[in-house]
Amino acid sequence: MAADTSAELQKSNIISTPEYQPDVSAAAAHDGLKFWQFMIAGSVAGMAEHMAMFPVDTIKTQMQALSSCPIKSATVNQAVRSILKSDGARGLYRGIAAMGIGAGPAHAVYFSVYEACKRSFSGGNPNNSAAHAAAGVCATVASDAVLTPMDVVKQRLQLRGTPYGGVWxxxxxxxxxxxIRAFFASYRTTVVMNAPFTAVHFATYEAAKRALMEVSPENAADERFLVHATAGAAAGALAAVVTTPLDVVKTQLQCQGVCGCDRFVSGSIEDVCRTIVKKDGYRGLMRGWMPRMLFHAPAAAICWSTYEAAKTFFQQNNQDRLL
Structure with missing residues (x-):
């Protein structure tokens, strides 16, 4: 009888443990943060990313507007020399105020929507790459509506010989x-570009992060910054190269009519692509791919490591309040 009772108690203990585990996994998958904490973490990450890499973004913008604008070079080195010769070092930072205004709110929306959708789509499964990709697409549709107007201002100010005196x-x-429609002329193209960009980016980031943590799981906590930075850089570089043609189209639409850039009647992706191919050939659709990749690889590393660091801060703060 005692043996039977002991066996029943052991069986009860074995059964009760798995019942508790899913709750722990679900909490971990949701990171234990509130919605506003995701927004603040995303806002800080976006500001850090764009402010740090802004000079590279200026080079990319001017190279992509090359077919119509004054710069007559298709190489990164020549573009840099041209900018420095005409405007000095400050020319690399022209338009940074517009990005500062737009990046914070846009990335707050971006990451908070991503986390909410990831939680909803994944069903608590951290290995669901399709859910991560779908969540990323939803995030970019929402954040692009916030960022696009300031991105238009930023790119027009970045052009050499811009006629504008500043953001306002x-x-x-x-x-x-x-x-007002001019501020959203490229919104459709931006979403079409950023949907695959974000899908590739988030799916690659999550997969790379898991792979890197599995290499040395015992040191995962100590090497967290390196893991996030490396996974982010790989995701940013891959997504940037894949979507460069659509980024060229976006730049042409946002800068149309400024500094001699072409103005498009329909504003459709097909119309812009035909114009670019007619003037520059198919290589024109890949113009600026090098500075774009050089921007997004370190930018993504900065963004993800900053974002994860901010999340860790909030997690520790939340735990301290419970003690």
């Missing part, structure tokens, strides 16, 4: 001369 001057003149 650009906003006033574009509104008066072209209407």
């Amino acid at each position: 001057d650009c906003m006033r003149r574009v509104t008066r001369e072209e209407g």
